[in-house]
Amino acid sequence: MHGIKALAFDAYGTVFDVHSVVALAEKMYPGKGKELSQLWRSKQIEYMFLRTIMGRYIPHNQNTEAGLKYSLKYLGLPGGTSERGALMDAYERLSPFEDARQTLPKLSGLKRAILSVGTPSLLTNLVGNAGITDQFDALLSVDEVKVYKPHPRTYQLATDKFDLQRHEIGFVTSNYFDVAGAKAFGFQVIWINRNGAIPDEVGLLPDVALTSIAEIPNLLG
Structure with a gap:
């Protein structure tokens, strides 16, 4: 170069490190923290690609929360406003x-x-x-x-x-x-x-x- x-x-x-949220996720959902973090990241990227292809951009914080909502639902975990808020806040403190x-x-x-x-x-x-x-x-x-x-x-x-x-x-x-x-x-x-x-x-x-x-x-x- x-x-x-x-x-x-x-x-x-x-x-x-996007997976530095695992510690909090594990505390909130024992035994599921790593799985939640991995799925969340996967859906976040998938939604980025989908929205770009479709021409339906939304800001990344909204895209990230959408991926989180899906991941919590998929894993059958509680995902109210307080839980999502705590995890989204952690994403600003990676x-x-x-x-x-x-x-x-x-x-x-x-x-x-x-x-x-x-x-x-x-x-x-x-x-x-x-x-x-x-x-x-x-x-x-x-x-x-x-x-x-x-x-x-x-x-x-x-x-x-x-x-x-x-x-x-x-x-x-x-x-x-x-x-x-x-x-x-x-x-x-x-x-x-x-x-x-x-x-x-x-x-x-x-x-x-x-x-x-x-x-x-x-x-x-």
Whole structure:
């Protein structure tokens, strides 16, 4: 990889651990916390894709709550306003991965942005609650273009913000649909493959696959 002048990071699953809600979910629903978190995340992504295809965008907090409602119903768990409210609040307080927290300051020589499906207020709260607001030059939300990733308009937000060519931006994500979308758009793509996954068969590969964000400084030299 060469010629990178800015880095754009996916938020959910890359910088922030979406399954850090498991502890609360397990406390609320003993024996079901992990299953709830996994199903919730799966439905959240499914609804993102459906709404983009149908042209029926809604803000990510609403999309996330819809996925939560389905998951609670499917698992036969109590899902009143108070239960959903507690879990949704936890989603604004997701824990950052330790490799992200430790590595972001080492990348201060480059422009850095979050490029996420989260709304502006969600992203502001997320990085603020984690104490890493100062590690980003911009928080870019798909809410501005009213479609979800991996639509090309979402990635255009980064080129417009930094006034750079597509190949001058390194895109960092753990989600393979995001790898494919960003690569198709023309970014140099860094796949953070923490769990040893295999690439999806969509004809698009990342420029490099790493097991940790901590490897990025050495990669970029």
